[in-house]
Structure formats: structure tokens, C-alpha cells
Amino acid sequence: MAVEVLNHAIEHPAEPWTSARPVGEVTEHVSRLLTGALSSGPATPDERARELIAALARELAEGLHDLVRVTAATEPGGHPLDDELHLLGRHLNGNTFRLSIAPSVPLPSSDGLWPDPSRVLAGEIAAPPTLTEGEYRQADLAVRANCAAALLGEFVWLTNNDRMKVDVKVQPHGLDLDFAAPGAVDATFRTWWPKSDHRAELVDDEWWEEDEAELRRLDGETLARVLTDFDEHNLEQARSGAWAMEEIDDYDIDDDPQPSFPGDRLVVLLGRDLFHTVTTQVAGGSGGVLPLAYGIGLPFEVSDEDYGFRACLLLVGTESVGIVTIDAAA
Incomplete structure (x- = not known):
């Protein structure tokens, strides 16, 4: 027109x-x-x-x-x-x-079935309804988490050519876990983890040696520290990228406060949304019970001599485990 x-x-x-x-x-x-x-x-x-x-x-x-x-x-x-x-x-x-x-x-429901949002995202406009409403809600959260991870990685520069990569998976673990007894849950999951395909993939991809891929239980305070450290790391690397793109002038890493740059607030929001969405996925299949948190390489520390870090966060629910792998090593 x-x-x-x-x-x-x-x-x-x-x-x-x-x-x-x-x-x-x-x-x-x-x-x-x-x-x-x-x-x-x-x-x-x-x-x-x-x-x-x-x-x-x-x-x-x-x-x-x-x-x-x-x-x-x-x-x-x-x-x-x-x-x-x-x-x-x-x-x-x-x-x-x-x-x-x-x-x-509103999405039309065909005999109680819903389309797979991941197929719609891939460009299949008329994706057939194949999921129950509960499965659809979980699949929708999975799409959101993966989109947040992909966009966050684009902001976080490791070098001129490399960006941080974050991968998210939420899958059933097949364990009989009673969260009324956290100690028993911890013991059962620790027994399962060394035999899991997820751990084998990390070792095969040379993320860690066999003896380094061990779990560390993260209490609420430690998990909060991990998320804060992740925010700060991402902001620092994204700020470096903004400087390389001449979006901000030269600055000193000891400046307080650090200079702002386009998208700095989004970097924090994406990281928080990513972890919140994965937590929601796992808790959704657990009757709302908050998952237990474990880490490999967490909390992380990056010195001036390091080339970044690799880490894995596991969120364990009654039915599924959410696995967030972070490759921030240049």
C-alpha cells in the first residue's frame, strides 16, 4: 500500500x-x-x-x-x-x-495437541501439532533458553574472532529421587553422574580429564556467587568488544565505575534469564520443587595468565537434569 x-x-x-x-x-x-x-x-x-x-x-x-x-x-x-x-x-x-x-x-489446539515451537523457530510455519500442552510449555522454555544463550554468546568477546559459547540441555535422568531426603538425592545423583553420557561427552571433548570432571555441590550462597561472577565476566568481555568496535573510548580496567556501552544491561539480563529459564524447566517437571545445583569448574576464577575458563552447571530435579555448559576459553 x-x-x-x-x-x-x-x-x-x-x-x-x-x-x-x-x-x-x-x-x-x-x-x-x-x-x-x-x-x-x-x-x-x-x-x-x-x-x-x-x-x-x-x-x-x-x-x-x-x-x-x-x-x-x-x-x-x-x-x-x-x-x-x-x-x-x-x-x-x-x-x-x-x-x-x-x-x-491463541494457538489452536488440535485434539489437545500443540505444535513444536523449535520446528516453528526453524522456519516450519505450519508445524503439525504433536505435543501435549505440558510438553509444549517445556519446549517453549527450551527455545527461550537456547535463544538467550546464543545471543549472550554474541555479546561476550573472547578474542577478535571468538565468542563465548553456552549450551543448554534439559533431559530426563531416569532416577527415583525423593527430595524430602536431600542426602539420599545427593548420593544417588553422584552415583549416576560418572556413568552418564553427559559426563562422557565432556571428557571425550577434552573439557576435563577423568579425575577433573567431578561434581561440587553448590549451596544457595555459592550459586549466587557463581551467577554474580558470570555477570561480571560477561560484562568485562563485552566491554572489551565494545571498545574494539569503537563504541566506547579507551578505558582503564581499574576505573570505577567502568564505562557503559550499548547493550551492557542486556548482557546481565540475558545471563539471568538463561539460568532462570533452565531452573523453571527443571522445576516444572518436579512439581515446582527447586532443583539441587552442582558445578564442575565452579565457582571459577580467571587470572591475567588464564585464557578464560570452562564450566558446567547442573540443576537436578525429580525427573530431569538441566545442564548448562559454558565455554569461555579462547
């Missing part, structure tokens, strides 16, 4: 192409459009959504020299759809990018 130009590339003979509008101006414009499309009634998006919107707006404004907003209708000559947002961009190499946002609708 209509096209609004948000930015376009300008060619200069024998010189690099430039954009018609400053990046900051385009970022603000795109951010307003995304916020409007993702707001529900008078309510504004929560902090996590606002930070994700800001990051996406920066990505679109900085990465696409040509960017337009397209107003669509359901049929030729029909009324414009004012509750949808369609952005179309083009890179200088000719690759195009489309982002469309439309109001969500």
Missing part, C-alpha cells in the same frame, strides 16, 4: 558508500516503531523487551544501508493494516532482510 524510506545508501565515486541519515537517528526511529508494534495496549514492554528492542534497532540501523517500512493490506485495494509492522532492508552486497511483526493469536 505504501513505502516509507527510513534510510538509503548514497554512492560516491571512488569512495565508500554512505547513508543518507545518521545511524543514531535511524536507530531511534526504528526503536519507536518496534516499541509501538510490541506494546500491548497502554502497557510498555518490560526491561528485557526494551533492551532487546534497542539491540535490534541498532543492528538494523548499523547493518542495513537501505531500510524501508512497508504498509500492507490483506488484499489489493484493501484497508492498510495499522497493527502490523513490516521492515525491509538491503545490505550493500545485495542481501535483503525482512522483519514482520503482527498481533499474536
